[in-house]
Amino acid sequence: MARVIVDVMLKPEILDPQGQAIARALPRLGFSGVSAVRQGKRFEVELEGPADEAALEEVRKMAETLLANTVIEDYSVRVEG
Amino acid sequence: MARVIVDVMLKPEILDPQGQAIARALPRLGFSGVSAVRQGKRFEVELEGPADEAALEEVRKMAETLLANTVIEDYSVRVEG
């Protein structure tokens, strides 16, 4: 059993109101030194078998078609560890 | 300028309806071999300065008080790279 992580972030040119709201709130909460925040999604995918190349390829397909909307989002897939 | 990543996931014992809905959909979409999916958040925090221990400490505080809801979520902080 292995765990694969899929990170999905909005493409840089797409406005991220959630990240912006956080960045704007930070100074009010006494945090300084942050120039920007972006918020995305993290998926932990538990595989029944090992994270071999075939399995990773499946997860990549899953990310491409389901977990991310590639019109607005980028994704990356990696084995945890 | 450095980038710090904050991953926020629901605590393992807390129900994750989103992850469950994805996991239940996968077989129907032709993906097999996945035993569970959990969905969380990923924040990319851009620092104005370097990611030294002091800055990381600040980000940890930020995660604790703002980015994560520690009643139901765990978080981890790391420098990207």
Next chain:
Amino acid sequence: MSERGEGASRHMTDSVKRASETPDEPMPFAELGMKQDEYDRVKEILGRRPTGSELAIYSVMWSEHCSYKSSKVHLKQFATKAPKSEALLVGMGENAGVVDIGDGWAATFKIESHNHPSYVEPHQGAATGVGGIVRDIMSMGARPIAVMDALRFGAADAVDTRRVLPGVVEGISSYGNCLGLPNIGGEVVFDPCYIGNPLVNALCVGLLRKDQIKLATAPGPGNKVVLFGASTGPDGIGGASVLASATFEDESQAKRPAVQVGDPFMEKLLIECCLELYAADVVVGIQDLGAAGVSCATTELAAKGTGGMDVDLNLVPLRDPTLRPEEILMSESQERMMAVVRPSDIPAFMAICEKWDVPATVIGEVTDSGRLVMTWDGEVIVDIPPGTAADDGPVYERPFHEPAGQVALNADTPDRLERPADLRETLLKLLGSPNLASKEWVTSQYDRYVRSNTVLAQPADAGMLRISEAIEGAEPTTRGIALSTDGNGRYAKLDPYAGAQLALAEAYRNVAVSGAKPLAVTNCLNFGSPEDPEVMWQFAEAVRGLADACRALGVPVTGGNVSFYNQTGSTAIHPTPVVGVLGVIDDVAKRVPTGFVAEGLRVVLLGD
């Protein structure tokens, strides 16, 4: 995970046999909130010490929350003073009351609190509050058709209000919107007394044909007991881990979360699934799983049915395979229902659940043994008369007396206040105050249009729904229902008897001015600790006042909920009875909207 799994396997099951052999083994009843004499009564009922699982059942079923042990003696007045009402089809004592609204239609409605969970985790607390009351309505055989929410927060500018309020509103909005239930009204009130104890009272109303009422009962030996909906996880069972570890001196049970997380999508599937099950006539009895989960559903169903039930707890589908039987019994996992089904109907039942992607599992069978018997790994771990847990809980006549400062409080009239010099400025200040200002920033987050039956919603004083199209395929009628909830803790603090009556009168008026005739009442009684005689006095007075007013106005109380222990340290909230009134209008086209609808109309002041 694996560590906990191994830990769990080291457990020895506390079976009935073992309990008989080890009569003196100390049980952690106090940690579960049970008093010594209550524990002694359990031993007397069983003729031995309870097993861990039995203790789990009695401790939750006899808790204030489930047994109404402090309030029962007072709530009786709602029945004894109830006005004659031909409309009442199902009164207090069921999941929700049902009233006849004419033309073969019936409405069921109830208001319930989720105060404490909403303070701990505002979003999930409020969301699961909505989820819980909706399941109550579903379990009566009805289609839920709308929700309302009555909210109380601390001062609007208090730091904690900034944490609690947005979460609560979001929780109600996300859960209710996702279920497709229009939100047709409610209240938002700020007062410093609620700072550590916000009130989240959610109301749901449902519609059904008069002859389709379902009851929480398990009759017919041989009928199957089906658990359906979400799987069972370690939600809200902080207390149960005490049991699991204290009984067995095993530290391996990780700390269990007190927070329940809702899955509104699963609930929406449950609604549609249940309605199809009802339409197919494959449900003999049904009960939702709320607080006290499987314990409550099994004991109540069995107690109201033939009297016996066998359950194999190993069959309960688990989200976390390390759960112990005690924890399964106490889990408050959301979006679960329990049905009693004839064996011959099981295939049809399962097919409908499958269509809606709702997991369903047969976990037991109705018997005529008069005992609720549960097994775990082949051993009997529960063997009790179900009525002793469901109905024969302790009843307290708690002492009460008028609060020391009550007379002085009432003597301190507005006469002492300085008269404002500038009326204009005073008026502007009033209009801009959080309690009077527009609540659109809340209501705009709620879907009031879904299902297209909303005749009146914000900003009207009462919400109104047409009913002819609320259930698919029903014959047309011009009728509709109207609902309002009201309450005023400041009045009730000054005089709980009159304060409760004022709350009723306001809700009653709000329904009446919409053009509907008030028919029935539900209420949520939010108070401090019943162990404080001054709070208990407030409670007793409020109930007496409400019961008297209901009789005077000719509207019966059909159900409700009591929320005690709303206090921080020794400081209680203002006594806050929230009253909901349901009315019927013969022709919804004749509804009366709020506000000046056309120029040139006369303005008349009625009353004094």
Next chain:
Amino acid sequence: MSAARVGVVTFPGTLDDQDAARAVRLVGAEAVPLWHADHDLKGVDAVFLPGGFSYGDYLRCGAISRFAPLMEELIPAARAGLPVIGTCNGFQILCEAHLLPGALTRNASLHYVCRDQRVRVEQTATAWTGAFEQGQEITLPIKHGEGRYVASDDTLAALESGGHVVFRYLGNPNGSLNDIAGIRNEAGNVVGLMPHPEHAVEDLVGAPSTDGLGIFGSILKNLVNT
């Protein structure tokens, strides 16, 4: 002439299907329920994808629904010219299914918003807007948390120059680029919009307008003419 048959799709979590069916019936057409798990369009003349929270709107609105068996039938049919409209969640599904360009993201306010919204009809040359006047200003309710239309600059430019923006907000409620409330595909048979025409078809209930009837009237007109 037999009544036009408009399919109304129900996914798990769809909410406005009854409302859409009622609106279809109000204009004299037949509403045909379509079930997400069936590979069957039942020979309908047009399809309405209603709003709601299909699959709880978990992951992304519409992301899971677009893989439904019914969608496997609907996508090629729409490409072949079947009139299809998606409102709210239906719009999101059409974007996820790539029948319409762009995507719908979290409202800029980060809040769900339910209100009566002024909208301008920018394009009457579609299967679903022929009964409106070009430039007509109408009121329809909106109710969504993720209705902010985004697309790449190229896509936006193509939408504008091709006349594919069908509805525009007057007073942008969610931060949509170019105030876009609804768009169409190249052929004009597929339209998606965030506002809810099915909640603006009766005086008694819903929004204080019956402007939504225009959508349902348009499809009828369109089907009768062809």
